[in-house]
Each structure stands twice: as C-alpha cells, then as structure tokens.
Amino acid sequence: MKISYKKKELLNLYKQMVLIRRTEESFVEPILNGRIKCPVHLYSGEEAVAVGFSAYLKKEDVFFGNHRSHGHYIVKGGNLEAMVAEIYCKEDGCAGGRGGSMHIIDKSVGMLGAAPIVAGTISLTLGAALGFKYEKKKNVAVAFFGDGGTGEGVLFESINFAALRKLPIIFSCENNYYSTHLPIRETRPNYPVYKIGRAFGIKSFQVDGNDILKTTAVCEKAISTCRKGEGPVFIEFKTYRLRGHVGPSDNIQGTQTDIRPIQEIEKWKKKDPIKRLERYMLKNRICEQKELLNISKKVESQVFAAHQKAQISNFPKGEEVEYYVFR
Amino acid sequence: MSLDKPRELEYSLAINEALHQMMNENRSILLMGQGVKSPWYVGNTCNGLVEKFGEKRVIDTPVSENAMTGMAIGASIAGYPSIVVHPRMDFMLYAFDPIINQAANWFYMSGGKVSVPVVFWGIINRGGEQAAQHSQALHGLFAHIPGLKVVMPSTPYDAKGLMISAVLDPNPVVFIDERLLYSNKGVVPTELYSVPIGKAAVRKKGKDITIISVSYSAFLVEKVTPKLIENGIDAEVIDLRSIKPLDTNTILKSVKKTGRVIIIDVGWKSFGISAEISARIAESGINLKSPIKRLALPDTPAPASRTLEAAYYLNEKKIYESICKIFKKGSS
Ligand SMILES: Cc1ncc(C[n+]2csc(CCOP(=O)(O)OP(=O)(O)O)c2C)c(N)n1
Ligand SMILES: [Mg+2]
Numbered sequence: 188m189k190i191s192y193k194k195k196e197l198l199n200l201y202k203q204m205v206l207i208r209r210t211e212e213s214f215v216e217p218i219l220n221g222r223i224k225c226p227v228h229l230y231s232g233e234e235a236v237a238v239g240f241s242a243y244l245k246k247e248d249v250f251f252g253n254h255r256s257h258g259h260y261i262v263k264g265g266n267l268e269a270m271v272a273e274i275y276c277k278e279d280g281c282a283g284g285r286g287g288s289m290h291i292i293d294k295s296v297g298m299l300g301a302a303p304i305v306a307g308t309i310s311l312t313l314g315a316a317l318g319f320k321y322e323k324k325k326n327v328a329v330a331f332f333g334d335g336g337t338g339e340g341v342l343f344e345s346i347n348f349a350a351l352r353k354l355p356i357i358f359s360c361e362n363n364y365y366s367t368h369l370p371i372r373e374t375r376p377n378y379p380v381y382k383i384g385r386a387f388g389i390k391s392f393q394v395d396g397n398d399i400l401k402t403t404a405v406c407e408k409a410i411s412t413c414r415k416g417e418g419p420v421f422i423e424f425k426t427y428r429l430r431g432h433v434g435p436s437d438n439i440q441g442t443q444t445d446i447r448p449i450q451e452i453e454k455w456k457k458k459d460p461i462k463r464l465e466r467y468m469l470k471n472r473i474c475e476q477k478e479l480l481n482i483s484k485k486v487e488s489q490v491f492a493a494h495q496k497a498q499i500s501n502f503p504k505g506e507e508v509e510y511y512v513f514r
Numbered sequence: 515m516s517l518d519k520p521r522e523l524e525y526s527l528a529i530n531e532a533l534h535q536m537m538n539e540n541r542s543i544l545l546m547g548q549g550v551k552s553p554w555y556v557g558n559t560c561n562g563l564v565e566k567f568g569e570k571r572v573i574d575t576p577v578s579e580n581a582m583t584g585m586a587i588g589a590s591i592a593g594y595p596s597i598v599v600h601p602r603m604d605f606m607l608y609a610f611d612p613i614i615n616q617a618a619n620w621f622y623m624s625g626g627k628v629s630v631p632v633v634f635w636g637i638i639n640r641g642g643e644q645a646a647q648h649s650q651a652l653h654g655l656f657a658h659i660p661g662l663k664v665v666m667p668s669t670p671y672d673a674k675g676l677m678i679s680a681v682l683d684p685n686p687v688v689f690i691d692e693r694l695l696y697s698n699k700g701v702v703p704t705e706l707y708s709v710p711i712g713k714a715a716v717r718k719k720g721k722d723i724t725i726i727s728v729s730y731s732a733f734l735v736e737k738v739t740p741k742l743i744e745n746g747i748d749a750e751v752i753d754l755r756s757i758k759p760l761d762t763n764t765i766l767k768s769v770k771k772t773g774r775v776i777i778i779d780v781g782w783k784s785f786g787i788s789a790e791i792s793a794r795i796a797e798s799g800i801n802l803k804s805p806i807k808r809l810a811l812p813d814t815p816a817p818a819s820r821t822l823e824a825a826y827y828l829n830e831k832k833i834y835e836s837i838c839k840i841f842k843k844g845s846s
Contacts, residue, residue, distance in 0.1 A: 224642060224820060225642070225643035225645065226642070226643075226644060226648070276818045276820065277819070282818075284817070284819035284821075284822065285645070285646075285817050285818055285822070286818055287643050287644070287645050287818030287819075289644075289647070289648070290645060290646075290818070302647055303647055303648060304605070304607075304608075304647050305605075307647075335576070336577065338576035338577040338578040339578060339579075339580075339608070340580055340581065367548070367549070367554055368552045368554040368555075369574065373574065373576075374576040374577070375576070502820065502822075503817075503819050503821055503822055504821065505822060505824055505825030506825065507822070508812060508817060508822045508825040508826050509812050509813075509814050512813065512814050512815070
C-alpha cells in the first residue's frame, strides 16, 4: 500500500466494487423465483480484480471475458440496465436477449466479447491487440480467464505469439482456486500460475486479488508496460468467489453441490475486498462511515431501478428467432 | 424384483450400468473427462465408478479437451480402449483435430493395420436459456466424417445397449446422449447385452406415414402418436438409434409401404441428417404420395431468451401439427 491515492479515487474504487457486489447479489432472488433462468455465474468476492483495471483504463482499450464477466463489463463502462435486462434475456438487453448472462457483449464500450467456452476468448483478445499494434495505438487488450482456463492449450499458443510480436495484451488470470467442482490441486501441478508467463519471457506478476490497492498498482504497471510497447503482461490475481460456481448456491461441502469446506469460505470472507477497503479508509480517517453508507444507498437504488426496468421490458418475439444470423 | 415385472431403470442409470459392466468385464478400459467423479456435469451416469475402479481408470480431467481427447485416442491405440466424455457436445469442438484428423482416419491411414477402439461420448444439454455455446446438437457434423460411427439412443434400453456396443466396437464411435432424457424410465435388462450399431428400431407399425425420429425427437413422437391415431392417422414410427451407419433398409422399406415420410431431427435443418435421409429416399425412386417433409431446428444459433427457445426447439405441438398438415387435416 505504498502508492497513495486521493480520497476521490479511493471512493471511486469503492463505489465500483459495491456496484458489482450489489448487482451480483441482486440476481439471487430473481434466480430463485425463476424470473431469471439462464445460467448466472456470480463475481461476488472477485471485484477487486476487475476494478483494479479501472483507474488507468481508457475507453478505447478493450476487454474480452468469459462466463463470469458481469464485473468486467461494469468496469469497462457498460450500461447496467442493458446488462441486467440481458440477464433476464429481455429485448432491452445488451444482446437483445440472444446471449444471456454468459455473453455480455457490447462493442460500444469496448467489451468486445464474453463467452463461456473456457479460454475461448483469449486468442480473440490477441487479435484486438494485433490491431492496436498494427495501428501503433497505445491501447491495451485484456483477456480475462480463470485458473481453469490455464488447462487449455490456446492460452499457451496465445502467450507465445503475443510475446513473439510484443503485443499490448494483458493475460489476466483470475485464480479463484476452483474450476467448477475441482479444486486447483486437482487441475494443476502445485506451481504458481503466474510463472506460466515467465516461461515465455514476458513480465509476469502475482498479486493479492482481494486487495484493491495492490490490484490497482499491478494493473497500472501492466497497462503502462503495454502502452509503452513493452507488453505482453501476465497477471495472476489470487482471489475467491464467495458464491459457488453457478447461481446462488454456495457449493458448501455437505450440501447438494458438495465442494468447498465451510472453513475455507469463512476464511476468505474475512478477506472480502470491499470490507478491506472500508477498513483501510476508516482506519486512516480518509472518510466517514456515513459517506460509505451513502454510496451503498445510491448504488442500491441504481440496481433496483435496473431490475424494475428489466422486469417490465419485453421478451424478444418468437417470430424473430432467425434474426441476426448474418448481418 | 419379481420375475413377472421386468426391472426399470432411468436412461442415465442405464448408461451408468453399461459403464460399470464394461469396465468390470475388461480391466483395460479407461474412462476420462470432466466431471466423471461428480454429478456436477454428467448427472448420475458416472455414479460409483471412481469408487469401484479407482482414479487410475476413472480420470476427472482439467479443462483440456484437445489433449484429453487425444490421450483417449492414444490410449485406445496402445491397448487401453477409452471412453472420453464431454459433458456438453459444444466443448468437443476443441477436440476436432484428434477426433477427425486422427481417430477417424487412423485405420485407413495405417492400411487397415491399426484401429482405434475409442468412444467419444458427447452430451447434448440444452434449453434453460443457455444460448449458443451450451446447446448444440452436432451429430450431423460428426456423421459427415468417414471413419466415425455415430449413435444416439432415445430409450434407457438403447442407452445401455448402445454404450456397450460403442465400447466393444473396434472403431471410433461418437455416442451422443441427451440430458432431457436422463430421468426417463424404461425396461433395462440387468445383464450385459448390446444393441447393434447401424440398426434402427420400428417403434410402432402403421400404414399412413413414416415418421423418422432420433434421440429426443423419438421421445416426443411417442407422445404424439396416440393423438394422431385419434385424428385418423396411423403412423409407422422409426427411431434411428444410429446415425452412421444409417439403417437405409429399414427406412426405405417403411416409406415404400406408407408412401409418406416426415423426418424429425434434433439438429439444424440444412446439410444435416434430415437432408441425407431425404436424399436416400429420393435416390431410391420410391413413389411418394406427398413430398418429403422435414422438421428440424432453424439454421440459427441457439438463442437465450425463453420466448426464442420456444420458437426454436421442437415440441409435441409442432410435430403434431406438421403431420396433420400433410394429411390436410385440422389439428385443433
Ligand atoms: C471448453 C469448455 N469446457 C468446459 C466447460 C465447462 N466449464 C464452464 S466454467 C468451467 C470452469 C472454469 O473455471 P475457471 O476458468 O477457473 O473460471 P471460474 O469459473 O473459476 O471463474 C468449466 C470447466 C466450458 N464452459 N467450456
Ligand atoms: Mg477458477
């Protein structure tokens, strides 16, 4: 926590994390009552990863995500109402109800794509970075994938090419220690994920993904490296999803989905990135509790409004099912 | 269980029983893929396998479809006939090279010396607003490839029997099951038996029209036939069970008798199995009383929204109405 941030900056980071958390948790009820049906992978607990990019991001930079990309979209400047409506699979959604939660795509804000085929968008990100390099633009393309995604060969092919051509791409691995039902010890040898990048001679970092000050700092480093033409960069964010793999289930051992020891979840709850920033700001007297509450309240009503709007939005018309196959 | 009441089993548990019995028969057989030690992805099809046969033979893999599928092929060549499961067919696309370039061609390329007794098990898992990458039925794609056999059971009996045949077959077999059928129950013998690959089943005899169905569409058709009878249509119902080799004889024999045919596929319409079957009927020169009718998915990626899904997927009503229309009968 060496870098010092101004109060305004810190509150902005806080606000974005709270916005993501409130948005994610707001889906629980409509999922349980069936108003939301598509598979929804919640980002709760991992907010400091996406928000870590926010301070130094430009509108022209681009993101590609995966199945767990609501947070990425929000940080990229996405329209909350359009995203919520998409998750309800409504006409007003950012993909017109064609994609649902796993395809949060909105080119207008540089969210070039999100798709649930594991690691499937990493090579696409490479293409966007290639374009930046070709045009000598100082922009950055960020590929988000999980620890599970490191199992796919396309990651290694992509890093190799990016390193070969010094492309401005950030390989952003959200290591939450699980790939669906498998803990990381069953999917990877016990060897740090970030060293994958080292094998290709690129700058590679490992960071506490639940500490917003640290993620912001490492993202600054990665982004400026890429802007200077010295990319690519690999970052491993160590984090944890507070919810289970999909939907509101927490995947607690002993319950139906039976995966995660409750002690482990409790341990990570103590590292909740939002609470950590709260504690930091209060302890250092950067702001008062009241200010934080105000932010939460504002966010809360913004999220509520997005749901109200989505719920009265129409479903796409059945007879339009064959639209958008070709332009 | 009493002698006069045959044992019933769910479709998914029938697959499970086939795996148990085959792995028990032949200790060289390996099973690998995502979720084989958990109900997470594969329902209860893999219940008890890791407990019984151990983690050396039942391998829950990282998310690495290309390498894991190649590994299954290599193991099969090396003497360990393998089953590799892809909990959604969509994920198999990462493994096109090992499946199509390698396994499908291997026997031919080796001048008939090295065959590949591998099973590529892909699950169709759709509906629920899962959208384009989590819904696809790709049997037509695989059936296009020389050197691959493709089977698609619709009943618990066939699910067990075809899995056993697929494992026993010395060639690569793509075994495609359907999540929507998993809880369906039916009579399944407890002993080891096989259902021949390449042989369709005539589910119901009839004289007015031949209905050709497969996988989930066979299940839907079974529900529609009583209503057709009420409406004066006596249909002959074929369940393909195998896509490749396709049981052309059974199809042509039936169509010759009825003079009418509707093909109901669970995949896309263009260039799919309904096109292939239509071509074979046309080539046979059989005189038809009405043009061939095809019912399949529109040439559109799977949508998310429930309203679009309703328009996209087949259901009993769509099937019933299409058939009534052939006879110019009302369907209200
Ligand atoms: C090619 C492919 N294989 C398998 C899956 C099924 N699947 C969905 S998410 C997932 C695990 C992802 O784990 P990770 O990459 O760590 O992301 P996380 O869910 O932890 O954020 C798997 C295996 C898939 N979607 N695509
Ligand atoms: Mg993970």
